[in-house]
Amino acid sequence: MKRGSAKTLEKEKGSEKIIALTVNGEDHLVPVEDRDTLLDVLRNRLSLTGAKEGCGTGECGSCTVLVDGKPVLACLTLAVGAVGKEITTIEGIAASGKLSPLQKAFIDHGAVQCGFCSSGMILSATALLSDNAKPSRQDIQKALEGNLCRCTGYNKIIEAIESVKDKK
Numbered sequence: 001m002k003r004g005s006a007k008t009l010e011k012e013k014g015s016e017k018i019i020a021l022t023v024n025g026e027d028h029l030v031p032v033e034d035r036d037t038l039l040d041v042l043r044n045r046l047s048l049t050g051a052k053e054g055c056g057t058g059e060c061g062s063c064t065v066l067v068d069g070k071p072v073l074a075c076l077t078l079a080v081g082a083v084g085k086e087i088t089t090i091e092g093i094a095a096s097g098k099l100s101p102l103q104k105a106f107i108d109h110g111a112v113q114c115g116f117c118s119s120g121m122i123l124s125a126t127a128l129l130s131d132n133a134k135p136s137r138q139d140i141q142k143a144l145e146g147n148l149c150r151c152t153g154y155n156k157i158i159e160a161i162e163s164v165k166d167k168k
């Protein structure tokens with residue numbers, strides 16, 4: 001469904017309700033229960049599996065998505081709380097299938113190993129660079145402090161982000 005055709009439509013249906021979520025610029029009508037997390041709905045209802053479930057308790061950042069441009073932990077966010085907001089997942093960063101400069105930099109700098117943390121890292125860094133085009137290394141470390149990586153030791157990730165910032 002194209003965006004704008006539904007806003008906050010809610011239709012009770014048993015314990016489920018239908019809500020309208022705007023994800024990557026498109027509106028979707030989705031059946032949810034009040035307790036469903038945004039992560040569950042993105043992955044299981046909308047087949048957007050880029051956001052990963054690591055801990056499920058707000059510790060690892062692998063589920064990070066952007067809500068109104070700010071990074072949020074989708075495992076701790078209720079889907080019903082995201083109605084009327086712009087949700088961006090990693091699938092929405094690669095416009096028309098073309099990698100964003102940050103995605104390309106992660107590949108070029110070897111910042112993706114197992115890849116489990118990558119979508120969360122890239123979305124946190126995307127939000128940082130949209131707020132601050134020339135972040136310091138400290139700014140980058142702070143922006144990523146909620147995103148854990150078990151593989152890279154972080155240096156390659158930080159170098160990838162710095163390479164994009166240097167081109168701005």
Ligand code: FES
Pocket residue numbers: 052053054055056057058059060061062063064073074075076
């Ligand atoms: S899965 Fe959400 S913070 Fe780990």
Ligand code: FES
Pocket residue numbers: 111112113114115116117118148149150151152
């Ligand atoms: S690349 Fe494996 S957890 Fe970060």
